[in-house]
Amino acid sequence: MAKSAKSSAPKKLRHGILGCGGIANAHAKALLQIPEYDLVAFCDVFRASAERYKAEYGKGQGEVFEDFHQMFEKMDLDVVTICLPPFAHADEVETAAKHGVHIFIEKPIALSVDKAQAMVDTVRKAKLKSQVGFMMRFQDGIERIKELLDAGRGPGVQFVGRYYCNSLHAPWWRMQDKSGGQMVEQIIHQFDLCRYLLGKPKHVFASTANLCHGEVENYTAEDVSGVVVRFQSGAVGVLTGTNCAIPGKWLAPWTFVAKGLMAEQSGGATQITHTDRPSPYVEEIRSEKNGMLAEQLDLLRAIREDGETRTPMLEGLESLRLVLGARDSAESGRPKDL
Ligand SMILES: NC(=O)c1ccc[n+]([C@@H]2O[C@H](COP(=O)([O-])OP(=O)(O)OC[C@H]3O[C@@H](n4cnc5c(N)ncnc54)[C@H](O)[C@@H]3O)[C@@H](O)[C@H]2O)c1
Numbered sequence: 001m002a003k004s005a006k007s008s009a010p011k012k013l014r015h016g017i018l019g020c021g022g023i024a025n026a027h028a029k030a031l032l033q034i035p036e037y038d039l040v041a042f043c044d045v046f047r048a049s050a051e052r053y054k055a056e057y058g059k060g061q062g063e064v065f066e067d068f069h070q071m072f073e074k075m076d077l078d079v080v081t082i083c084l085p086p087f088a089h090a091d092e093v094e095t096a097a098k099h100g101v102h103i104f105i106e107k108p109i110a111l112s113v114d115k116a117q118a119m120v121d122t123v124r125k126a127k128l129k130s131q132v133g134f135m136m137r138f139q140d141g142i143e144r145i146k147e148l149l150d151a152g153r154g155p156g157v158q159f160v161g162r163y164y165c166n167s168l169h170a171p172w173w174r175m176q177d178k179s180g181g182q183m184v185e186q187i188i189h190q191f192d193l194c195r196y197l198l199g200k201p202k203h204v205f206a207s208t209a210n211l212c213h214g215e216v217e218n219y220t221a222e223d224v225s226g227v228v229v230r231f232q233s234g235a236v237g238v239l240t241g242t243n244c245a246i247p248g249k250w251l252a253p254w255t256f257v258a259k260g261l262m263a264e265q266s267g268g269a270t271q272i273t274h275t276d277r278p279s280p281y282v283e284e285i286r287s288e289k290n291g292m293l294a295e296q297l298d299l300l301r302a303i304r305e306d307g308e309t310r311t312p313m314l315e316g317l318e319s320l321r322l323v324l325g326a327r328d329s330a331e332s333g334r335p336k337d338l
Pocket of ligand 1: 019023024043044049066086108170
């Protein structure tokens with residue numbers, strides 16, 4: 001069962017990091033900005049990585065572990081931030097639940113729907129708060145669109161999400177069986193936004209290829225993809241991605257159209273054109289918001305208030321279901337019902 005964090009003078013929550021690799025750096029920096037957290041444990045199969053986190057983010061304080069079972073057993077944690085590579089998800093959610101530890105977990109939460117479903121069931125049964133790392137949901141432009149949709153604008157009719165990069169990433173990243181491929185590991189951010197704005201998907205059709213990395217050893221993932229998602233409402237999502245774009249840049253622009261508005265996001269700026277009036281006007285939203293901090297703060301709020309996070313584990317499952325459906329479609333050459 002979840003530990004209660006409610007009290008008149010809330011105690012600091014004990015927070016551990018599982019997987020002290022690349023993205024955990026951004027989470028550790030965000031966690032250090034939250035005074036309600038004590039960063040007390042660092043776990044990585046490579047002890048040196050966990051030791052580096054202890055030195056850098058724990059300022060020499062905190063315990064280091066190579067085995068997360070021992071971390072959960074010994075540390076009486078309140079919250080854990082899980083930054084494992086997709087292939088490495090094992091029983092960490094079940095073990096956290098056994099010890100009543102609330103969970104932040106990076107996307108994709110697993111590489112199969114069955115595994116992700118088990119994670120959802122586990123957190124639900126243990127009444128834990130969970131947050132999946134879809135930080136694009138916290139963009140100011142997305143929050144403004146949601147506000148407008150909630151106020152009656154819409155319905156959403158189309159989302160076009162694009163993802164461009166050109167990097168070999170970590171060795172596991174380029175292996176389809178370890179990362180799930182570029183759609184599953186990376187473009188899932190855009191799949192998730194598409195669902196967030198357009199609702200329940202009905203079917204998906206995708207086409208993928210590896211056109212720039214055939215010579216790179218072990219590069220079995222796709223490096224170009226195009227996907228069409230039909231939603232139950234009739235709305236249409238289009239998602240494209242490639243790892244053959246500009247070296248050193250990671251770009252994720254999107255366009256969203258609804259009855260009464262059109263929004264375009266690129267870099268840190270979102271332009272919303274309000275088309276629900278005779279003379280459309282343009283609202284500019286410029287933002288340097290730290291999405292990683294925002295999603296961690298949202299989890300903390302949910303723990304403190306016994307509320308819900310913006311992206312509980314179930315959302316991680318549903319976005320995974322959609323992106324795996326796209327991968328199935330690309331493999332079969334046929335649309336996939338969802
Ligand atoms: N939200 C985002 O924008 C974003 C960005 C990058 C990565 N990610 C996601 O974060 C996750 C981690 O990615 P990364 O780039 O940090 O990977 P990484 O390879 O840099 O780091 C993963 C770390 O986990 C450790 N590890 C592996 N198995 C372990 C185990 N069983 N127990 C303890 N430690 C273990 C590795 O040694 C490594 O240090 C991935 O799911 C990735 O998709 C999200």
